[in-house]
Amino acid sequence: MELQELKAQALAGLEQTADLEGLEAWRVRFLGRKGPLSQFLRSISSLPLEERRLQGESANRVKSSLQDAWQSRRESLRLAQVSTSQSGADISLPGRPMPLGRLHPITQTFRDICAAFQSLGFEVVEGPEVEWDYYNFEALNIPPGHAARDMFSTFWVDYTDDKGGHPMLLRTHTSPMQVRVMEKTEPPVRVVVPGQVFRYEATDATHEAVFHQVEGLAVDENITLADLKGTLYEVARLLFGEDRKARFRCTYFPFVEPGVDMAIDCAMCRGEGCRVCSGTGWLEILGAGMVHPNVLSRVGYDTQRYTGFAFGLGVERIAMLRHGIDDIRLFFQNDLRFLRQFR
């Protein structure tokens, strides 16, 4: 067969191919080992050298043009196949679920609080939940028999020392870690302590015997109450958003002087006063103050040289405010219908 004729016939056939199967049949027929081109190339092997070269070159030209045509036909057939709408493609069927685990809202809140302080150079450390009276009270300027002990209803461990006392307790706050950290470290100190704390208390919608706090401590030369205010206002901004107002007022904790109570404006009523904020327009979120000189000197810090601030935040309270949770007991119930809401 004449090469040009073969080429025309092949290209015409290519036009007729409707799908990839037909295309493959076409390829086998025209470009396969048993196809006319291969046969032609085999048949010229007996021709003289010059003749063979000329015939071979034109046959190869035809072959390569057929190959190019095949390539582009294949491309267009594939595209046509992909773009055709396929029956059974119901994109509304649900996706196959990936394993989706979540962190407890308390953990999420812990992380947000700690991250805010970490961005200000605080390191996260943890401490024991079962404590000595010494760390929980005495070293924090609350001697035995002090009325301030009433502020911290205590679970005592059934443990008796040589003197018949009960010196072991469940820590009532994360503040003992102030003392433990300072005992081990020289200033500068900048730590936050997330942890679980305990109060001997009946449980209701706003009280739990077990809850969580984040303690903070910074001690160095030249640390002031104004630094405390700046630090806490910045953290409140990170946690609650740009447009919330914060308030600093005087209060008493035995281990700080001056003492501070910090509140943010009530989001429910925008400071007008409502049930959530007991009509005050403010929600107390933490206690703080300048570390009491008695606490500093007990750990051997030079009170003439160093000052420091400390603070303690209630994690449940912050989680409740941020998420509008109205019952603190939900945190320990581990009801998936509750936990799954916190993505």
Added chain:
Amino acid sequence: MKVSFRWLKEYVHTTLPPQEIAEALTMAGLEVEAGQGLGEHWEGVRVARVTGVAPHPNADRLRLATVELSGESHTVVCGAPNLSVGQKVAFAQIGARLIDGHTGQTVTLKQAKIRGVTSAGMVCSEKELGLGESHEGILELSPEAPVGAPLADYMGDTPLEVEITPNRPDCLSVLGVAREVAAITGEPIRPPALDYSEEGPPVRELASVEIADPDLCPRYCATIIQGITLGPSPRWLQERLISYGMRPINSIVDVTNYVMVEMGQPLHAFDYRTLLESKIIVRRARHGENITSLDGQKRSLNPDMLVIADAHRAVAVAGVMGGLDTEVTEGTTDILLEAANFAYASLRNTASTLKMRTEASMRFERGLSPELVPPNIKRATQLIQQVAGGRVAKGIIDVYPGMADAGAIVLEMTEIPRLLGMEIDRAEVLRVLKALGFECREDSPERLLVRPPYWRSDVRLPADVVEEVARIVGYDRLPTTVLSGRLPHRQPDTKFRLKERVRDSLSGTGLQEAITYPLVSADWLETVHCPLGLRLANPVSREQEYLRTSLRPGLLAALATNQKSGADAVRLFEVGRAYLPWEDGLPLERDTAAAVLWNGNGEALWTGRQAGADFYEAKGLVATLLYRLGTSSVDFIPSQEPFLHPSWQAAVTVGGRVVGVIGQVHPKAADVLEVTGPAFFVEIYLDAVAAESGRTVTYQHLSRFPVAIRDLALVVVEEVSARQITDILSSSPLVTEVTLFDLYRGRPIPAGHKSLAFRMRFQSPKRTLTDTEVDRAQQQLVELLGRELGAVLRSA
């Protein structure tokens, strides 16, 4: 504490509304809430005098009253039976807002014609004024009531609810709160009068006071008043006690209570004639000593308790409660009045042992200043003379073994900016301290010598003085600055970081984090075969009596809760502490990661039902977790944990060391904890893992040579474990990975046998392996398996 705003204003002048005062006090450290005001709506109601009462011409049960106020005279129709000429009454003019006696609604008083007579207003009952429930008769005001004055000025009031912090016992008094108001507003304080006439014999001739235990009683003062007339106290005094929430008893007891509320010092009055040998001895109680307290209860005392005794017996529990034998009652004519100071710690102990937290003990427990005693006893003596008459003996017995001069506090002026981060100018500092009653001596331009007023027992250090200045100036004025200065040396808490990674890994694998209660019952711990551990001395309940020694009970209970609420699959984990008793010290708080898996009947999905949770899910979870933590050589070995199903359990080891346990919860434990269906439990002790985790990864070269993949199906007897086969398959140096991809039992595999299919990857880091090499290696492995385990190739 409830403080009457009206009473408070007796000691300090202010025109500010109670809400503003409450707000200012709160900012300065005294948390105050202004309650519902009494008389806020008494517009148009004034004090009037009844000048005439005449019968109503057209009605038998109504009368016409003429009332007079500031020169005007009005006639009103009135139905009250208790109306009489000369009475002072509350008169509402037309337009006044009142509470309707029948409906309870607030209404505006309109002019009305009653049975043909026009009434010019109304004479009010208690109920119409919101003072009480009675509307049968009119409210009769005291004869001193100023005619013409708005009723709100005469008797309107707002209760202030004051929350006192433990450091401020001085503010457990109306005068104390008034002093705060004075300091904040800059108004002067007007303290109550303390002077009275002494017409009796010298007090020392009448009684003696001895303090046997001065460590518990720094100061004791006494006065004696003879010939009193005991009766009810006057109305104004009763009203004030009621405003505070106390019940009036008799004039003497009422005065002691009144002065305590007014000025803060608890006092006690004895019937002088009942004190044997006219002696007061302040001493520790004797072994086996008893006292019948005022409430009629017999109390047993012990030598840790301080009592007030006469020559023979205890007559009061010091600072807590008086005794019945020496009570002031009908027939009492002579009294010995006590004002004393007691050591707070011992008193607090006594009050709590006797379960008698009284108004008095609550004040003493906070550490009152002994300097409060003289002015308070004078005030009480003066009031007793005023309301009960009698002759006051000359002088005061004052025994003061605890006298100590604390000296002045040296306040370096630099201390203010050093603590506060802001300057407060010297004149302002002086002004504030003076307003608070502090005496200041200007020692030098750099410093002040500061003496706190006698009522303040809480100010001792320069920092305390700085707080005083700051809170009155207002924390609002503090600037906000950021921490500058050195960053500390970071010492990352590796245990904390490990726990955070565990949380990330387990939640990343699809588990929900739980936080369960750390306090559990003995029963629960026994059910899950854990030791009891530390017990609380004062548990809230038996259900929360022990610190958990394992996370098992809490997580299983959480599973049961969710099963009950209809969950169809539960996968929970917790990272928490188990508290293990540790010799003679604090317990070991072992960080533990635990998980519970339960999948009901398998989650139904349109792509096919998901397999139910099983042992292998638990195993895969642990393997993934430990891989994430960077541990190597993780293994699972047989174990005997009674909490778990005897067949379906394994100990987890890392580097040969047991770090945890996994398995199916034993059906017996599951039953007790009300868990239904098979649940699988995982427990990993993180302290054991910590040492093995977090190593820095060393990079392995990537082989450039191709991988040959071969699948191999083997038939073995049931007793042969998959692990035994993989160990042999992995022993070839050419094999880089072995994966089990099928397990089959049943035809045509003979009974007691199983078929396991493995995929092996052959690869060399140095060259391309030939088919022949791979075939030979595989053949050798098959022969080895046959020899060692009796494995045969499964025929296709």
